[in-house]
Amino acid sequence: MNHGTDHIVEVDSLVKTYGETRACDGVGLTVTAGELVALVGPSGSGKSTLLRHLNGLARPDSGTVRVLGVDVATARGRALRALRRRVGMVFQQFNLIGRLTVLENVLTGALGRDPLPRYGIVTWPKADRTAAIEHLDRIGLADRAYQRADSLSGGQQQRVAIARMLMQRPELVLADEPVASLDPESAAQVMDLLFRICLEDRLTVVCSLHQIDLALAWTRRVVGLRDGRVVLDQPTGALDRERLRQVYVPAAPVAVGAGA
Numbered sequence: 308m309n310h311g312t313d314h315i316v317e318v319d320s321l322v323k324t325y326g327e328t329r330a331c332d333g334v335g336l337t338v339t340a341g342e343l344v345a346l347v348g349p350s351g352s353g354k355s356t357l358l359r360h361l362n363g364l365a366r367p368d369s370g371t372v373r374v375l376g377v378d379v380a381t382a383r384g385r386a387l388r389a390l391r392r393r394v395g396m397v398f399q400q401f402n403l404i405g406r407l408t409v410l411e412n413v414l415t416g417a418l419g420r421d422p423l424p425r426y427g428i429v430t431w432p433k434a435d436r437t438a439a440i441e442h443l444d445r446i447g448l449a450d451r452a453y454q455r456a457d458s459l460s461g462g463q464q465q466r467v468a469i470a471r472m473l474m475q476r477p478e479l480v481l482a483d484e485p486v487a488s489l490d491p492e493s494a495a496q497v498m499d500l501l502f503r504i505c506l507e508d509r510l511t512v513v514c515s516l517h518q519i520d521l522a523l524a525w526t527r528r529v530v531g532l533r534d535g536r537v538v539l540d541q542p543t544g545a546l547d548r549e550r551l552r553q554v555y556v557p558a559a560p561v562a563v564g565a566g567a
């Protein structure tokens with residue numbers, strides 16, 4: 308666990324450079340248990356790079372990254388794999404296996420805990436099957452359990468991908484533009500789901516978003532990035548559209564420090 312603190316994410320002075328580009332330029336971010344934090348900012352501002360550091364997919368040039376009490380920057384091998392099992396990922400592309408049923412796709416989320424090969428639903432432990440059905444019920448798709456995954460809409464597939472991620476029993480969820488390819492109604496459903504798992508399961512969620520309105524409607528804290536720097540960090544209740552829009556304006560004034 309995270310050694311007695313409820314800081315799930317602790318990033319300090321993170322610098323990551325790709326050639327001439329400073330993707331992260333001294334980023335600091337602390338996220339406490341149960342928070343739902345939106346990362347917003349223009350394309351190329353460093354949102355994905357920051358998220359990739361939180362599960363060890365990227366290594367900092369300098370600075371510290373601690374997640375669930377683990378020093379991600381130095382973790383290797385077994386320690387890194389153990390951390391990744393505790394961190395659920397949601398991507399813009401849902402990456403379901405289209406020819407498998409919805410239920411089988413959800414069950415594959417348990418493979419990190421129990422990596423035996425499985426051939427068909429009945430070979431999964433009953434407890435996993437029950438949990439998978441419960442997750443499907445929660446996302447409103449239990450009646451689609453035995454349909455092929457590729458027969459679902461994009462929004463439904465993303466909800467299935469989230470159910471699969473929940474099978475992993477994560478302690479932290481990182482969502483990299485989870486609604487970028489969805490229509491507005493499906494996007495709201497996915498944000499509602501992330502909101503509910505945060506509230507009901509006390510899961511911590513860090514989510515990059517391009518849509519200001521979704522950040523305002525569904526998250527509790529917004530962190531704005533521009534040119535690899537944090538230029539805004541505030542509770543969502545203290546923000547409005549105009550304030551958030553400033554994150555997208557080059558050289559607009561910053562508003563860091565009054566955050567959660």
Ligand SMILES: Nc1ncnc2c1ncn2[C@@H]1O[C@H](COP(=O)(O)OP(=O)(O)OP(=O)(O)O)[C@@H](O)[C@H]1O
Nearest residue numbers: 325328329330348349350351352353354355356357
């Ligand atoms: N692996 C890489 N190699 C080279 N440059 C990279 C790499 N990853 C990121 N960058 C650069 O770092 C900067 C930040 O990229 P990043 O993807 O983190 O931004 P972003 O805010 O997530 O953008 P978007 O909203 O478009 O996804 C960009 O200039 C990008 O081109």
